[in-house]
Amino acid sequence: MKYVILIHANPNPWGHPTGHFTAEGRRLDDATRAAMDRKFEELMETMAAAGELVVCEALADPASSSIYRWAGGTHVATDGPYAETKEYLAGFFLIDVASRERAEEIAATFAHPGDVVELRPAMWAGGPDA
Numbered sequence: 696m697k698y699v700i701l702i703h704a705n706p707n708p709w710g711h712p713t714g715h716f717t718a719e720g721r722r723l724d725d726a727t728r729a730a731m732d733r734k735f736e737e738l739m740e741t742m743a744a745a746g747e748l749v750v751c752e753a754l755a756d757p758a759s760s761s762i763y764r765w766a767g768g769t770h771v772a773t774d775g776p777y778a779e780t781k782e783y784l785a786g787f788f789l790i791d792v793a794s795r796e797r798a799e800e801i802a803a804t805f806a807h808p809g810d811v812v813e814l815r816p817a818m819w820a821g822g823p824d825a
Contacts, residue, residue, distance in 0.1 A: 697749070697791045697817035698798040703782040704810045709756035713785045717809025731807060738804050742790065747801070749789040757783040782811055789817065 706716030712735070714720040715728065723731075742748040760775030776783055788805070792798050802814040 696794065696798070697789060698795075698802075699815050699817050700788040700790065700798075700802050700805055701813040701815065702785045702787065702805060702810055703813065704785040705782045706785070706809070709758075711753040711786065712807065713810055714807030717807075719808030723808060734804065735807075738801065742801065747790050747792050747797075749791050751786065751788040753786040754784060785810070 702713065704713035704717060706713045706720075707718075708716060710716040712732070714731070720728070739748065757776035762773045762775045764771050764773070790798060790801060792801070798814055802812050806812045
């Protein structure tokens with residue numbers, strides 16, 4: 696079962712891991728931050744060894760994005776991001792796990808100070824929306 700884990704955050708300045716750059720993350724002491732980083736690295740190694748990690752990418756600063764819409768019968772491009780958004784998509788992980796429960800266990804570990812983590816089943820072309 697494939698799931699996408701979407702990391703939403705508003706770090707200032709923009710940087711990764713986002714939890715180091717959010718207001719909440721900057722309030723953590725160094726020992727707590729280091730322990731969280733170790734736990735995350737251990738999870739990444741476990742997922743890679745088990746074949747659960749398909750792909751992951753951190754995303755660049757949303758100020759470097761472009762937005763494309765359809766208007767007036769043509770494509771219209773504007774500078775991104777959406778002005779009304781407070782949290783931006785910071786990165787994603789595509790995982791392939793045996794169960795929803797395992798996906799939830801992984802997603803919960805990804806939540807760091809100032810981040811919002813979204814877990815969503817992936818679907819294939821022409822497949823049902825699960």
